[in-house]
Amino acid sequence: MIEESKKAGFIHTTPATIGMVEKYMGLYLPGTKFIHIYNGNVKVDNFNSPAGITPKSNLLRYANFAFELERAGCGVIVSCCSLMPRATAYAKEVVSVPFVQMDAVILDAAVERYRRIGVITTTEYVLPYVEEGLKTRADQLGKKVEIVFSGNGTALELFNAGEFEKHDAIVLEDIRKLDEKGVDCILMGQIPFALMDEKLKKLQMKTPVLYAGEDAFRRIGELMSV
Numbered sequence: 001m002i003e004e005s006k007k008a009g010f011i012h013t014t015p016a017t018i019g020m021v022e023k024y025m026g027l028y029l030p031g032t033k034f035i036h037i038y039n040g041n042v043k044v045d046n047f048n049s050p051a052g053i054t055p056k057s058n059l060l061r062y063a064n065f066a067f068e069l070e071r072a073g074c075g076v077i078v079s080c081c082s083l084m085p086r087a088t089a090y091a092k093e094v095v096s097v098p099f100v101q102m103d104a105v106i107l108d109a110a111v112e113r114y115r116r117i118g119v120i121t122t123t124e125y126v127l128p129y130v131e132e133g134l135k136t137r138a139d140q141l142g143k144k145v146e147i148v149f150s151g152n153g154t155a156l157e158l159f160n161a162g163e164f165e166k167h168d169a170i171v172l173e174d175i176r177k178l179d180e181k182g183v184d185c186i187l188m189g190q191i192p193f194a195l196m197d198e199k200l201k202k203l204q205m206k207t208p209v210l211y212a213g214e215d216a217f218r219r220i221g222e223l224m225s226v
Contacts, residue, residue: 008029009074009077010080013043013080024213054084062091074097075097075098079100081191082129082130082190098223103191112141115145115184119147119149121150122152122155149189171193175203185210187211188212
């Protein structure tokens with residue numbers, strides 16, 4: 001049983017993930033209290049820095065967010081941005097509760113189960129973080145993985161403009177193209193792809209598609225019950 005005093009804290013860098021979290025919390029952790037922190041300046045600073053560089057300003061922000069969420073009674077803290085694993089690792093040192101990346105569970109699953117991993121992205125900024133996350137996990141398991149990236153920056157422009165149907169159509173086509181390359185799984189390399197869960201479930205192909213949906217929230221529940 002989850003203690004009534006425990007809450008989950010979610011840190012957002014784009015408003016889109018706020019509704020996504022509320023949907024999944026309602027589905028898989030109904031009745032659990034949660035707190036959102038959103039700061040759009042995190043995203044601005046990320047995209048004003050070179051790809052693969054986590055700005056020091058965001059390290060500090062994440063440490064402050066984590067501290068405030070723990071003070072508010074959160075039993076687990078979750079980063080909802082795929083560009084922030086280094087900031088999450090940095091900030092987890094200032095709190096005594098688990099602080100995790102929402103997409104960590106799918107990165108774990110991809111490396112544990114597969115060798116040739118296809119990754120869908122819509123921005124070059126996420127590539128270094130996904131590659132680092134997969135290869136670090138592979139090294140820990142003593143195995144080699146091959147990463148095949150596929151993506152289209154036009155899709156992100158549409159997403160940011162609120163053209164979600166057009167965004168989704170491009171992403172789904174990229175998934176089909178990547179599937180034809182013979183990968184063992186397709187990893188959706190950005191957390192907001194979970195907004196497409198209904199469309200992803202309807203895909204008619206044998207290749208497993210991994211995204212930060214049900215499994216991620218089941219894991220959050222497990223961490224809260226510890």
